[in-house]
Amino acid sequence: MLRDLFTNVKKQQAIMPNAKSKSDVPEGIMTKCPECKHVEPTKELGKLLKVCPKCDFHFKMTAQERIDSLMDEGTFVSMDDHLVTENPLEFPAYTAKVKKDAEKTGLNEAVLTGTGKIGGNEVAIAIMDAHFRMGSMGSVVGEKITRAVEKATELGIPLLIFSASGGARMQEGVLSLMQMAKTSVALNRHSEKGLLYISIMTYPTTGGVSASFASVGDINLAEPKALIGFAGRRVIEQTVREKLPEDFQTAEFLLAHGQLDAVVHRVDLQDVLSRIIRLHTKGEAAQ
């Protein structure tokens, strides 16, 4: 009898024109945490830096949200927004996909770069945006990051890179692979000048991005529970035929295995970054 009752409810809902929006969380106004299912007004969640107030789940941020949450107000100046992705391998539908994501995100590619201040100190910054083709790295992403690194080297200022990427972009083939080398040679120059590079790994930092600039910061930080790794979990499971631990390739897993300097909660990130930068400013550390 009880079962019938539920079935009826379901059926009734199914024929209602607005059934979906009524049964689910209204899109836009409320946001449901994929981890603990807690529902929070989207506006409130934004004030909480998109961290679930119940379970600390860190939602993905857009590059602009990062800027707003970290940089001293009004100091950020973006660079290289004019670079345009081409289709060097003539991959079907690639140009259209890039265009669509550009419209969706307001970015020219999967990374936003520029200069600005954090805690009063000038830095060059690159923030990858996973909403743009999963944050994958093709020629333009590699070029923008390289130019940001070169800017930091030229100005003699610290460099921050926020990674959020599924890895190299398949549609640009080996050119994407070579962006790993391109960004690396630029990072080497920045480092040789004795300048600070902080890498901040966020959900997700995998593949070619993980295996290049993201892993070689003077200081490597990550957000809680961020997925970080080289090979995909499924590929590894197929290779080794063993069940991988639940926390495999999480920030905490990497910390435990000596691959990270610290896991930093998003709420503390601005303060931690400011302090690290200050401690690398000679003669001003006491300020």
Added chain:
Amino acid sequence: MKKNMSFEEPIIKLREKIQELKEFTETNEVDLSEEIRNLNNRLIKLENDIYGNMETWERVQVARHPERPTTYDYIGELFEDFIELHGDRAFGDDAAIVGGIGSFEGEPVTIIGHQRGKDTKENVKRTFGMPHPEGYRKALRLMKQAEKFGRPIICMIDTKGAYPGRAAEERGQSEAIARNLVEMASLTVPVISIVIGEGGSGGALALGVANRIYMLEHSTYSVISPEGAASILWKDSAYSKEAAEAMKITAPHLLKMDVIDEIIPEVLGGGHRDPKQQAKNMKTVLTKALSELSKLDADRLVQDRYDKFRKIGVFSE
């Protein structure tokens, strides 16, 4: 994997037929030399037709041929007094990357390369030429050693990619690869990389930040294996052939994209058909490259490497 590649069936059949005729003339009192000569001419034409016009997937098959010469084979042919050096001094010795010192035309060099196995047992030992972090760290240790003693570094790339496994992730596969990319950038000695088989993803690139990058004619270099690309882009690894074509992974493609400096010609049908001759082809190129690079001082070598990678990429502004 079969030793005979499907696309060379007509050649194999013709060769067998010629062999049969030869044996027949030996055991019987008939003169078939005219027929044999004709068939031999046909064979040469057929080989030129088939081996001279290989499609992407055929090149992939050659690059993966079980008898394709490996790093060890070329070390034996190209260098004198080779001594293998083991271990990363931190965790272990990865048999998927081998390295050591030897001399090339009288000059000491450091040689580092991915090492596949030639049979199942050896492949298990060498994890099919797919390195763990300690392999990359051993490579970097040997590079730094070469730098200290002013020796040029010659790398041979031959891997499907870095090993995808739990232990590899735990020990920092990403960091090991990334570290090599960054550190190779500032090496003050000449670095030459040759893709001798498959050059797969970051696992290959970690030996590839060089002043000169060459590919053997039928080798491949790609961001992901054809199988991997197929399963991501087509959601089905059965489309590997299509993926290989779409990803443009052959030596001529890479030359066109300005990613490599030169293609080293292969023996007709692939290096495995005459490894000694194949090594000679490589020797010619190595001699030239080393003589050119030896003229550059440390700063110019680093600058040369910077410029080389700095310009890679296609976009408009």
